[in-house]
Every structure is written in structure tokens, then in C-alpha cells.
Amino acid sequence: MSYPTIVHHGAADGVTGSCHQLVMQASNSLLVDCGLFQGAETSASGKAGAERLTIDFSIEGIKALIATHVHIDHVGRIPYLLAAGFKGPILCSEPSAKLLPIVLEDAFKLGFSRDQKQVERYLKLIEQRIIALPYKIWFTLQDDEQLCCRIRLQRAGHILGSAYVEIDLNYRQTGEQKRIVFSGDLGAPHAPLLPAPKPPQRADILVLESTYGDRLHEDRRTRRQRLEQVLEHALSDQGTVLIPAFSIGRTQELLYELEDILHRKQQAPDKSKAKGQGSALDWTKLPIILDSPLASRFTQVYRELKPFWDDEALQRVRQGRKPLGFEQLLTVDSHRAHLAMVKRLTQTSQPAIVIAGNGMCSSGRIVNYLKAMLGNIRHNVLFVGYQAQGTPGNAIQLHGPRGGYVDLDHERYKIAAKIDTIGGYSAHADQQGLLSFVTGMRRWPEQIRIVHGDASAKRELGERLKVLYKMAKRGLDLRIPSAHQ
Structure with a gap:
């Protein structure tokens, strides 16, 4: 198998339960978000989201969890991830580091226990795991003779602390380099309180949300x-x-x-x-x-x-x-x-x-x-x-x-x-905002994976991207994955 590969454990067949695993090497991976399924949407195993809380994938080899922002459909299953034995750090922006314990305290009380001593022990564990990353600064997660992995968070403009994630992988033995970008949830321009997101300079692979991929917002x-x-x-x-x-x-x-x-x-x-x-x-x-x-x-x-x-x-x-x-x-x-x-x-x-x-x-x-x-x-x-x-x-x-x-x-x-x-x-970017995120890059992604949207939103956004790439005479590997792909 060639690396990196991406496996989608949530938000592949709908708009909740965001959870994406970036497999960097055979026994070495990252998790981007670990969210709750809501409404009638199903987990990757096909079970209804409201009842599906446990982690239905192996956590072996997952070095870290990156939380793009603290909405429950992106972080709500973190208590279950810890219960499954995850020992790695939780990386997030500085504002998210202050907000996340509040969200997870509520999730713990709803799903596990309201006993105050248990809640306090759990919160202490969470706070020990959190690594707050400043925006725009590279963080080295791994650097050995085989692989160098660096992570950088950029403002996503969705809620306070929201980020899209740039991951640079440098495979030392082959000299191959890849930049993978996970959009998280992108905000609309001119949203109250928050600066608008700016596209990254480049991406080889982009995992792109599509909540409003088939419509435009009012100004x-x-x-x-x-x-x-x-x-x-x-x-x-x-x-x-x-x-x-x-x-x-x-x-x-x-x-x-x-x-x-x-x-x-x-x-x-x-x-x-x-x-x-x-x-x-x-x-x-x-x-x-x-x-x-x-x-x-x-x-x-x-x-x-x-x-x-x-x-x-x-x-x-x-x-x-x-x-x-x-x-x-x-x-x-x-x-x-x-x-x-x-x-x-x-x-x-x-x-x-x-x-x-x-x-x-x-x-x-x-x-x-x-x-x-x-x-x-x-x-x-x-x-x-x-x-x-x-x-x-x-x-x-x-x-x-x-x-x-x-x-x-x-x-x-x-x-x-x-x-x-x-x-x-909506605090989400509309179709034009999503397209601008891609076309605003100096080097457009060769592969785009469209997630986090209804079927029609993903399909229409994909068609618009194909047209733009064709007009620009660029090649595009467009994928609309389903769960576990």
C-alpha cells in the first residue's frame, strides 16, 4: 500500500460525526476530529447516529487527535475515544483549548457520569492531553529517519478557535513530500466577530466540507x-x-x-x-x-x-x-x-x-x-x-x-x-466560499475529497469543481468517499 491514505470514519455519508484518519505509515496515523453523529444520520458501521457512540475502528497507531473546532459533531466522541484507550495528545488552537474542556465536560455528564469527582478527574485528564497551537506556526509531531510530520493550524472563520489543518509529510527514504489540508468547517466571509478564512498557499490533497455546497447565502x-x-x-x-x-x-x-x-x-x-x-x-x-x-x-x-x-x-x-x-x-x-x-x-x-x-x-x-x-x-x-x-x-x-x-x-x-x-x-461557507477556498490557492490540489454534506450538496460542489479545473486546464482526482473509504 502507498502512503499517505485517508480513511473516513464519519461525515462521509452526511454532515455530522466528522472523523478522518490520515494513515501516514503502516502503523502510524493521525485522527482529525472525532465527532458525534446527530439526527437520523448513521455511523460508519451503519447504525443510527443517536445510539452509535462507541469507537468502531482500531485506534492502534494513532499518534494524535487534531480538533478543528469544538462543535459537538466534531469532538463529541472524544470521551469514547479516551475510553477506548487512546493515549495521544489532543492538538487544537489556543481559543479551542479554552472552549474544549467545557464542551467535553457537558458530553461526559450526558454520556458517562454526573459524579463531580469523576467529572473533575476526567477534566484533569483532558487538560493534560491538550496541546494548544498558535495559528500560523508549524508544530513538529514526528521527526525520525523515516518521516517528518509537521502540522499547522490556520483560521477557518467558522466559530471562535476554528481552524483548517495543514499537514506536511516528508518521507525521508523516498524523498516524497505531501501536503494534506483538512478544511474542517469553513466560515462565511463577513461573519460576526471573526476574520474571514484565507486559503492555504497549496495542497496536494484537500479534504473539503460541503455543507452548503449546493447553495449561496444572502450577504x-x-x-x-x-x-x-x-x-x-x-x-x-x-x-x-x-x-x-x-x-x-x-x-x-x-x-x-x-x-x-x-x-x-x-x-x-x-x-x-x-x-x-x-x-x-x-x-x-x-x-x-x-x-x-x-x-x-x-x-x-x-x-x-x-x-x-x-x-x-x-x-x-x-x-x-x-x-x-x-x-x-x-x-x-x-x-x-x-x-x-x-x-x-x-x-x-x-x-x-x-x-x-x-x-x-x-x-x-x-x-x-x-x-x-x-x-x-x-x-x-x-x-x-x-x-x-x-x-x-x-x-x-x-x-x-x-x-x-x-x-x-x-x-x-x-x-x-x-x-x-x-x-x-449559516456559519458555514456557501458554494462560492468553498470554491474560492480551492481556487484561491497558488497551487490547486491534485486530489479533492468531498465530505460533510448531503448527497446533493456534495454532487453539485463536485460538478462545479470539475468545470473550474477544466477551464483552468488542470487535472483533478475528485472523490466523494463513503464511510471507511
């Missing part, structure tokens, strides 16, 4: 205007706008955009009233409720990591604004306070915006809000992120506009609330 200004319009219309009914969002990344982006809307409304108070049912909405008193202890913890770490924010966000801070900690932001921590908030918003006609996890409505506090409010036309559900097939979020998105129903915790709930989707709010 950020249009997206922000749509958010404001949807909120104004929804809140005119004196109801609650429920925004399902994952605790890290999307939540902080939303807070950043909402702070800007409130800031501009307060700068122009005469224009800040949405008429509805004979009353007017006072934006200066509108509560923005963050109902997620995990999201609150992540938001605090985001605040502490201001040096990694982009110039626009830092400019707002210099103006005395608090993009992630404004006055109208209320946080709900305890479960008791959460239940009281659900009851209050259900029984009163006070307009409010609630951000709660999780983003696909498959668990978490958003479910209690949905159970209480889906049946009332006064309320709205606003989706701002991808809804994987088989999740309640996907069912609400599909059937809600037609007055359908959704099953939550094995009970059926009729949907009378209004349903909105702002697709341009």
Missing part, C-alpha cells in the same frame, strides 16, 4: 435586515420569538447582531416601534433571553478571548459597546428559573426573544418552550441554522408552515406558531 447586510424584519413582524403579535441555537458560535453571532439592532433602534427611537394589536413595541425594554447555562459559559469565554475577534467587533468595544454583554440580555441558569420563564412567557403577552439550545430541537431547553408555545399563533420559531434530516427542527421547518405537527419526547404537538427561516445565517 450579511441583507441577512441582518431580514433578521430585523422577521423580529419586528413576529413581535407585533406580542408573542415570543424562539430561536433554537447551539451553545457555541451561532448563539454568540446572534447576540452580536441583536446588540447592533438594539443599538441602532436606540439611536433612532422614532423608528423603533413596530405596530401591532393596537400597541407599540418598545425596543429599549425588549428582553433578549439566553436560556442555556452552557451558552452562557461559552459567551463568557468568548468575551475573554477578545484578541481573536475581528476589527469590526473590537471597534465596537472601543466605542464603549458590549457586543456580548448588553443591558437587555438576561441569562437563565437554573432549571427552576428556566421552567418559571417558560410559564411566564406562555401566560403573559410580553414580547421577548429567547435563544435556547439545542440548535436542531432534538434536546435541551428549547424543547420545553416548543411544547408550551407551538400550539399558539402568537409565537414564532425562527431557524437560523442547518436542520439535519430526522431532527425535530427539520420536521418543524418542513411541516410547520402547513399547520402540521411534530413529535417531541414521543408526544405529538400541533404547530400553530409561525415558522421562519433565515438561511443566510
